[in-house]
Amino acid sequence: xxxxxxxxxxxxxxxxxxxxxxxxxxxxxxxxxxxxxxxxxxxxxxxxxxxxxxxxxxxxxxxxxxxxxxxxxxxxxxxxxxxxxxxxxxxxxxxxxxxxxxxxxxxxxxxxxxxxxxxxxxxxxxxxxxxxxxxxxxxxxxxxxxxxxxxxxxxxxxxxxxxxxxxxxxxxxxxxxxxxxxxxxxxxxxxxxxxxxxxxxxxxxxxxxxxxxxxxxxxxxxxxxxxxxxxxxxxxxxxxxxxxxxxxxxxxxxxxxxxxxxxxxxxxxxxxxxxxxxxxxxxxxxxxxxxxxxxxxxxxxxxxxxxxxxxxxxxxxxxxxxxxxxxxxxxxxxxxxxxxxxxxxxxxxxx
Amino acid sequence: xxxxxxxxxxxxxxxxxxxxxxxxxxxxxxxxxxxxxxxxxxxxxxxxxxxxxxxxxxxxxxxxxxxxxxxxxxxxxxxxxxxxxxxxxxxxxxxxxxxxxxxxxxxxxxxxxxxxxxxxxxxxxxxxxxxxxxxxxxxxxxxxxxxxxxxxxxxxxxxxxxxxxxxxxxxxxxxxxxxxxxxxxxxxxxxxxxxxxxxxxxxxxxxxxxxxxxxxxxxxxxxxxxxxxxxxxxxxxxxxxxxxxxxxxxxxxxxxxxxxxxxxxxxxxxxxxxxxxxxxxxxxxxxxxxxxxxxxxxxxxxxxxxxxxx
Amino acid sequence: xxxxxxxxxxxxxxxxxxxxxxxxxxxxxxxxxxxxxxxxxxxxxxxxxxxxxxxxxxxxxxxxxxxxxxxxxxxxxxxxxxxxxxxxxxxxxxxxxxxxxxxxxxxxxxxxxxxxxxxxxxxxxxxxxxxxxxxxxxxxxxxxxxxxxxxxxxxxxxxxxxxxxxxxxxxxxxxxxxxxxxxxxxxxxxxxxxxxxxxxxxxxxxxxxxxxxxxxxxxxxxxxxxxxxxxxxxxxxxxxxxxxxxxxxxxxxxxxxxxxxxxxxxxxxxxxxxxxxxxx
Numbered sequence: 037x038x039x040x041x042x043x044x045x046x047x048x049x050x051x052x053x054x055x056x057x058x059x060x061x062x063x064x065x066x067x068x069x070x071x072x073x074x075x076x077x078x079x080x081x082x083x084x085x086x087x088x089x090x091x092x093x094x095x096x097x098x099x100x101x102x103x104x105x106x107x108x109x110x111x112x113x114x115x116x117x118x119x120x121x122x123x124x125x126x127x128x129x130x131x132x133x134x135x136x137x138x139x140x141x142x143x144x145x146x147x148x149x150x151x152x153x154x155x156x157x158x159x160x161x162x163x164x165x166x167x168x169x170x171x172x173x174x175x176x177x178x179x180x181x182x183x184x185x186x187x188x189x190x191x192x193x194x195x196x197x198x199x200x201x202x203x204x205x206x207x208x209x210x211x212x213x214x215x216x217x218x219x220x221x222x223x224x225x226x227x228x229x230x231x232x233x234x235x236x237x238x239x240x241x242x243x244x245x246x247x248x249x250x251x252x253x254x255x256x257x258x259x260x261x262x263x264x265x266x267x268x269x270x271x272x273x274x275x276x277x278x279x280x281x282x283x284x285x286x287x288x289x290x291x292x293x294x295x296x297x298x299x300x301x302x303x304x305x306x307x308x309x310x311x312x313x314x315x316x317x318x319x320x321x322x323x324x325x326x327x328x329x330x331x332x333x334x335x336x337x338x339x340x341x342x343x344x345x346x347x348x349x350x351x352x353x354x355x356x357x358x359x360x361x362x363x364x365x366x367x368x369x370x371x372x373x374x375x376x377x378x379x380x381x382x383x384x385x386x387x
Numbered sequence: 388x389x390x391x392x393x394x395x396x397x398x399x400x401x402x403x404x405x406x407x408x409x410x411x412x413x414x415x416x417x418x419x420x421x422x423x424x425x426x427x428x429x430x431x432x433x434x435x436x437x438x439x440x441x442x443x444x445x446x447x448x449x450x451x452x453x454x455x456x457x458x459x460x461x462x463x464x465x466x467x468x469x470x471x472x473x474x475x476x477x478x479x480x481x482x483x484x485x486x487x488x489x490x491x492x493x494x495x496x497x498x499x500x501x502x503x504x505x506x507x508x509x510x511x512x513x514x515x516x517x518x519x520x521x522x523x524x525x526x527x528x529x530x531x532x533x534x535x536x537x538x539x540x541x542x543x544x545x546x547x548x549x550x551x552x553x554x555x556x557x558x559x560x561x562x563x564x565x566x567x568x569x570x571x572x573x574x575x576x577x578x579x580x581x582x583x584x585x586x587x588x589x590x591x592x593x594x595x596x597x598x599x600x601x602x603x604x605x606x607x608x609x610x611x612x613x614x615x616x617x618x619x620x621x622x623x624x625x626x627x628x629x630x631x632x633x634x635x636x637x638x639x640x641x642x643x644x645x646x647x648x649x650x651x652x653x654x655x656x657x658x659x660x661x662x663x664x665x666x667x668x669x670x671x672x673x674x675x676x677x678x679x680x681x682x683x684x685x686x687x688x689x690x691x692x693x694x695x696x697x
Numbered sequence: 698x699x700x701x702x703x704x705x706x707x708x709x710x711x712x713x714x715x716x717x718x719x720x721x722x723x724x725x726x727x728x729x730x731x732x733x734x735x736x737x738x739x740x741x742x743x744x745x746x747x748x749x750x751x752x753x754x755x756x757x758x759x760x761x762x763x764x765x766x767x768x769x770x771x772x773x774x775x776x777x778x779x780x781x782x783x784x785x786x787x788x789x790x791x792x793x794x795x796x797x798x799x800x801x802x803x804x805x806x807x808x809x810x811x812x813x814x815x816x817x818x819x820x821x822x823x824x825x826x827x828x829x830x831x832x833x834x835x836x837x838x839x840x841x842x843x844x845x846x847x848x849x850x851x852x853x854x855x856x857x858x859x860x861x862x863x864x865x866x867x868x869x870x871x872x873x874x875x876x877x878x879x880x881x882x883x884x885x886x887x888x889x890x891x892x893x894x895x896x897x898x899x900x901x902x903x904x905x906x907x908x909x910x911x912x913x914x915x916x917x918x919x920x921x922x923x924x925x926x927x928x929x930x931x932x933x934x935x936x937x938x939x940x941x942x943x944x945x946x947x948x949x950x951x952x953x954x955x956x957x958x959x960x961x962x963x964x965x966x967x968x969x970x971x972x973x974x975x976x977x
Contacts, residue, residue, distance in 0.1 A: 088870050090409055105407050109876035121867035125889045135875035182875075409798070415879035416799030423790035423809060423854055426846020430824065431812050437823035498714055503707060509714050511963045513721050518959040518966065521908040522926035523948035527728040530941055533740070537727055540744035569720045577967055630816045633910035637930060651818045651911075658822050659915055671819045682814055 038099030038112075038189040038222055039064045040085065045094035047080060047246075054080050055246045057094065062239075065220045067213075071233040072243035073269070079194055081243070082226045086192050087111050099189050109138075114183035115192040119199060120175045122167040122182075129154075129163040132181045139186075153181040156218070157211075173204045180212070184219065191216075193225040197232065209235060230270050234258070242266050259374075264383035267311050267376055273340065276350035278310045279380060292325060292346030297372040303386055311376035314340070317352035317368045324367030329360050341366070435675070441668035448662040460669040469645060469653070476560070477649040481628040483564040488624050489617070492572050496579035497605075510580075514573035521570065525637040528566040529553070532638075556646040559639050563647055567634055571627070575620045582616035583609065622685050626678055650674055725956070732756075732946040739941050755946040762940075763928055764921055765947065772925040772951075775840050776906040782845035783853050783902045784895055791857025792883055796869065806858075812851030817843070818911065825915055839916045840924070844906055853898045860894035861887060897969035907955065925951045 040062040047055040055077045062068050070078040083089040085096055087108035096103055103111045114135075122131050132153055133146040141149075154160045157177045167175055176196060183191055193212070197205045213236050216223055227233055233240050234254045242249040242257065242265070249269075250262040261267035267275045280289030282303050287294040287310050294310065318324070330349065331342040339358045342351055343366060352368060360366055377386040406414075445456045464470065499510050516524060531537040532552040539549035552558045586609060594604045610617075632651045635641060641648035641656070648656075654674065658667025702710070726746075731739060735752035738745055759765050793799070794806045828839045844850060864887060872882045888895075913927040920931070929951060932944040959966050 086870075086874060087408065088873065090407070107408060107411075107878075108870075108873045109878075113874065115871070115874045117867040117871060119865060119867050121865065121871035123868065123871075123886060134872075138876040138881070182871075412797055412879065413799035416793045416797035416802065419789045419793035419797065419879075419883070420805065420809075422786045422846060423850065424805060426786070426842075426850065427809050427812055427848075430843050430847030431815055431820065432808075434820035434823035434827065435815065437826070438820060441822060441826075495717065498710060498717075501702060501710060503702070503710060507963075509718070510967060511960065512718055514963070514967055515725065515956060515959065516721055518904060518955050519725060520926060520929075520948070520951045520955065522910060522929045523728065523952040524724065526929060526939075526944055526948050527724045529939075530731065530945065531724060531727060535740045535742075537744050540740075540742055544743050565720075569724075573721075626814075626816065630818055632818065633908075633926065636910070636914075651816070654818060655821075655911065655915075659825075664822055664826075668822050671822060675815060675819045678816060678819075679814055 039066075040099075040190060040222060040224065041095075041097040042081075042085075043095050043097075045081070045084065045096060046092045047077075047084060047089065048092050053246060055084070055092075058243075058246075058248055060241060060248065060251065062222060062224065065222055067216050067223045067225065067236060067238045068241060069225045069227060069233040069237035069239070070241045070243060071227055071230055071269075072249075074228055076243040077246040078226045078228075078243045082192055082194055082224060085190075085224060086113055086115050112189045113192055114186055114188040114190075115194065116176075116179045116183050116196045118195045120167075120179040120196075122175060122178055124167055126166075127163065128159060128165050128167070128170070128178050128181075131167070131178060132185050135182070135186050149185045149187075150181075153185045156184070156215070157181050172200050173208060176200065176208055177211070180215065184215070184221075187221075189222065191221050191223040193223065195227055196225075197227070198229075205232075212236065231272060234270065240270075242269060244269075260385070261311075261376065262385050264309055264311070264378040267378070267385075271313060273314050273351045273353070275311045275313050275376070276345075276348075278312075278345065278348050278350070279307070280310060281305070281307050282377075289345075290347040292348075294325060294370060295323075295372065297375065300375075300377060300387060303377065306386075307380040308386060309378040309380050309383070311378060312350070312370045313374065314351045314353040316371040316374045317350075317354070318371055319354060319356065319366060320369045321367045324369040326365045327368055329358075329362050329364050329366055331362060332358055332360065334358075343368075438668045438671045438675075441665055442672050444665045446663075446665040448664065456665070460665050463666060464669050464673065469648075472645045473648050473650055473653045476645065476647060477629070479560060480564060480631070480647070480649050481625060483560070484567055484628040484631075485621060485624050487564060487568045488572050488575060489621060491568060492575035492579050492620070493617075495572070495576045496583055499576070499580050500583045510577075513576060516570050517573040519570075521633055522637060524570050525566060525634050528562075529638050532562050553639055554643055556643055559643060559647050563631075563634055563638055566638065567628075567631055570634075575624065578616055578620055579613065582613040586612045618685065618688070622682055625681055625685070629674065629678055629681075650677070725952070728945050728952070729949050732942060732949045734942060736942055752942070755942045756950075758940075758943045759932075759947045759950065762943065763923075763931055763947075765928065765950075767921055768923045768925055768928040769950070771837065771922065772907060775837055775924065776903050778841055779844045779906040780899050780903045782841070783850045784898055786845055787850050787853035787898060788857045788888060788891065788895060789883070790854045791859075792861050792887055794854070795858045795861035796864070796866075796887070797879070809851055809854065812848035813855065815848055817848055820848070821911065821915055828916065834916055835918050835922060836916075837922065840906075840909060840912055843912070844902070844909075849902075849905060853902060856898055857891065857894055860891055864890060893969065896965055900966055900969055904955075 040060075042058050042060040045055060045058045046053070058081060070081060072078050080089055084091050085098075087103065087106060091104050098111055098113065123134065126134065129150050132150045136146045136149060150163070151160070154163055157180060159174070159177055159181055162170065162174060162178075167178065170178065179196070196212070197208050200208060209232060212225075225236065237254055239251065240254055240257050241251050244265050250257060250266045257266060257270050261270060264277065268277065278287070278289045278292075278294075280287055282288075282296065282300060282305065284301075284304065285293060286296045287300075287308075289310070325345070327343040327345045327350075329341060329343050333340040333342075334357070339354050339356070340351060341354060341358055342349060344350075358366070375387075378384060379386055442460050443455060443457060445452070445454050445459065447453075495513055499506055499513070533539075534551040534554070538552070542549040550558050552562045590608050590612075591604055594608055599607065629649075630651060631649065632655065635647055635649060635652045636655075639647045641652050650670065651674065654667055654670040657663045657670060730746070730748050732755055733751045733753060734745065734748045735750055738749060790809070794802060824839065824843065825834070828834050833839060868886055869882050872886045877885065908926060909924065910926045913924045917923055917927065920928075923931070929944060929947050932940045932947060934940055
C-alpha cells in the first residue's frame with residue numbers, strides 16, 4: 037500500500053497537449069475517482085500512472101519512488117480494464133495466478149493466493165472455467181481477482197463497469213466499494229459516470245480538457261462546486277443555470293426576477309450565472325415566482341418537472357406529487373441557502 | 388533495469404535512463420522483424436538489384452566473360468521477334484485464366500451459398516484440386532488430353548472425333564488455361580464464399596420486401612458488397628497467372644511452335660537452357676515491370692470498381 | 698438468396714453441381730485407377746472408368762526406376778522445415794508490425810510487402826548465381842532458405858499481421874501489468890491466440906513448398922536430391938516419352954496423402970484459407 041503523487045504531469049502527442057500539468061496527491065488507502073466527460077484525459081492519466089503511456093513532463097511517484105521510466109511490471113500496481121482483458125486461452129485460475137507465475141512465486145503459494153482471492157470474490161466454483169463461459173459480472177470479478185491476488189500497492193480501474201447492464205453495475209459498484217473497505221489498498225478509479233464517482237469515492241478529481249477542475253470529497257463537490265463546469269457535471273439531473281444580472285431587487289434574468297440571499301448583493305451589477313439544483317426549488321404559492329409547466333415525469337418517490345422560468349427551461353424535483361398538467365402554472369422559489377453564483381465570463385464560483 | 392547512478396545531472400528532475408520504455412520496445416520491434424527484413428534484403432532486394440545489373444551485361448557462361456554492354460540487352464528485347472509472340476501468348480493466357488477463373492469461382496460460390504443438404508461435401512470436392520500436388524494434377528491432365536487419351540475416348544463414345552489437344556495451337560492454349568483454372572479455382576471460390584456469407588441477410592430481406600427480383604439483388608447488393616474481394620482475387624489471380632510455369636513445362640513445353648510460351652517459360656529457356664543470363668535478366672526486369680504496372684493499375688481502379696470498402 | 702428453395706429448384710441445383718464436379722473429381726479418380734491398369738489398358742477404347750484388370754507392378758517400378766523414397770523424404774523434410782520456419786519468422790514479424798511501435802515501422806512494412814509484388818521467377822537468375830557462389834547449388838539450402846526468409850514468407854507475414862491487428866490491445870496491456878516483457882507477451886498471449894492464423898499459414902506454406910517446381914529444376918541436378926514434383930517428370934522411356942502408368946502411380950503416391958489429410962481436416966483447410974486475413 038502506498039501514496040501516489042503526481043506533480044506537474046504533462047502528456048502530449050506531437051503538438052497536441054492531452055494533459056496540461058496535473059498535480060494530485062493521493063493518500064495511502066484512499067479511493068480516488070477520476071471523472072470527466074469523454075476525451076478529458078482521465079484514462080490517459082490513469083494509463084500514465086500504470087506505465088502504459090509515456091510521461092512527457094512532470095513526475096509520478098508511487099510509494100515515494102519516481103516511476104516515470106519504470107515498466108508497468110516494476111511499479112507494483114494492478115489494473116482492471118474496461119473490457120476485462122481476461123486471457124481467453126486460460127482458465128479463471130490461470131488468469132488469476134498468471135502474474136504471480138511471472139514473478140517467481142511457488143506453485144503452492146500461487147494456489148493459495150488464488151483461492152484466497154476467489155473466496156473473497158465468490159469465484160471458487162468457477163476456477164476451472166474459461167472466460168467465454170462466464171457472464172459479464174463473473175468476468176468482471178475475475179478481472180478484479182487477477183488484480184488482488186498480487187496484493188499490489190495500488191489498484192487502477194479503467195471504467196470497469198461500463199460494459200455491464202444498469203442493474204449489475206449497481207451491484208458491482210457495491211462489491212468494489214466493499215472490497216476496498218476490506219483490503220484498504222490505494223485505489224484510482226476512472227469513470228465518466230458521475231453517479232459512480234459520487235457513490236464510491238473518498239475523493240473525486242474532476243477533469244476537463246486535460247486539466248483538473250476541482251478535487252474534493254463527493255459532497256463538497258456537490259455542495260460547493262468551484263466552477264460552472266463542475267456544477268453542471270456533478271449531480272443528476274444536472275444543475276439549472278440561468279444567466280442574468282444582480283440588481284437591487286434580486287437576480288434578473290429574461291422574463292423573471294428571483295430573490296437572492298443577503299450576501300449575494302455584494303455582487304450587485306455583475307453579470308452572473310445563477311445555479312439551482314433541481315431539488316432546491318420549493319413550491320410556494322404565496323412567495324414563489326410563476327413557472328409554466330412543460331413536462332411532468334412522475335418517478336414514484338419524487339416528481340420531476342420541466343418548467344419555464346421566464347424564458348429559460350429548468351428542471352425541478354419535488355417530493356410532493358404534482359397533479360398539474362403541461363401548460364398549467366406552478367409557483368416556485370429557489371431555496372436561498374443552496375444557490376450557486378458563478379461569474380458569467382470565467383465560470384468561477386462567486387459566493 | 389538500467390539505473391543511472393553517478394551521472395545524475397543536478398538540473399534535471401532525475402536523470403532518466405537511456406533505455407526508456409519506448410526505446411526498449413523499439414529494440415524489441417527491430418529484433419522481431421530482423422529475420423524477415425534481413426531475408427527480404429538478401430533474397431529479394433539484392434537479387435532485384437543484381438537482375439538489373441546483369442541485364443546491362445553480356446554474360447557468356449562458356450567463355451566465362453561478363454562484359455558491360457549498357458542497353459544492348461534492352462535493344463535486343465525490342466528487336467526480339469519471338470517476344471511479340473511470347474507476350475501475345477502471355478496476354479491470352481492471363482486474360483483467359485482470370486476471366487474463366489473469376490467467373491467460375493463466383494458461380495460456384497453462389498451455388499455453395501445455397502441452403503442445400505450436404506453442401507459441405509460439394510465444397511470439399513470443388514476445393515480438392517487445390518491440395519493435389521500441382522505436377523501430379525498436370526500429369527493426369529496431360530494424360531487425359533493425349534490424342535488417344537481419356538477425354539477423346541469419352542468424346543468418341545458419343546461419336547465425336549476430338550482434336551490432339553496439346554499438339555494444336557488453339558487447343559493447346561485452351562488446355563493449359565483450363566487445367567490451371569480447375570486446379571486453383573477452389574481458392575477464389577472459398578474467398579468469394581466467405582465474402583457472400585459476410586453480406587448481411589437483412590439486406591436481402593429488405594430487397595425482397597422492396598420487391599427486387601433475385602437477379603437485381605445479385606447486381607445491386609451482392610456484387611457491390613463483395614467488390615473488394617473481387618478486386619483482391621483478380622490481383623492475386625493475375626499476378627499468379629504470370630508465374631505459371633510447371634503446367635507449361637509439363638504439358639506443352641511452350642509448344643506447339645511458340646503458342647504456349649509464356650513470359651516465365653521464355654525467361655527460363657533463355658537463362659537456363661540457352662545460358663543467356665544477361666538476356667534472361669532483362670526478361671526478368673520486363674516481368675517485374677508488368678507485374679508492378681498491373682498491380683498498381685488494379686489498385687488505382689479500386690476507387691472506381693469497388694463500391695464499398697470496410 | 699437465402700429464401701427457402703423449392704424442391705424442383707433444389708434438384709436442378711444438385712444436377713448442375715454434379716455436372717460441374719466432373720472436371721474437379723474425375724482427374725483424381727482417373728489418376729488412381731489408371732495407375733493400376735496394365736499398360737495395354739491405359740489407352741483402351743472405350744475408356745475403362747473402372748479397371749478391368751490390375752497390374753500392381755507399376756508401384757514397384759516407381760521405386761526401382763528412381764530413388765523415390767529418398768525423393769519423398771526430400772520433399773517431406775523440406776516442406777516441414779519451411780513450414781515451421783515460416784511460422785516462426787512470419788509470426789514474429791507480423792506481430793511486430795501489428796503491435797510494436799518502432800521507428801519507420803510503416804516504411805519497413807511497405808518494403809517487405811514488395812516481396813508480394815516480385816514473382817520468384819524475377820529473381821531466380823541472381824539467386825542461382827548467389828547460391829552458386831556460396832556452393833549451395835545442388836543442395837536443398839535454396840529450397841529452404843528462400844521460402845522461409847524471402848518473398849514467399851511475406852504473404853504469411855501479411856496474414857499474421859492482419860490477425861494480430863485484431864487482437865485487443867488491453868490483453869497485452871494486462872500482460873504488461875502482470876509482469877511480462879515483449880517476448881513473453883508474444884509467446885504466452887499473442888501466439889496461443891493466433892492458432893487459427895498460424896494454421897492457415899502452415900497449410901498454404903506447406904502446399905507452396907510441396908508444389909515448388911521451377912526452383913528444384915533450376916537448383917538441383919542429381920536424382921538423389923530431387924523433390925517429388927521434379928521426380929514425377931523423370932519417369933520417361935528411352936525416347937523421352939512418359940511411362941504413363943508408372944508416372945501416374947508416382948503421382949498418386951504424391952497426391953493421395955495430402956488429399957486424405959485434407960478430407961479429414963477439410964474444415965480447417967477451407968476455413969483457414971478463407972480467413973487468411975484477406976478481409977483486411
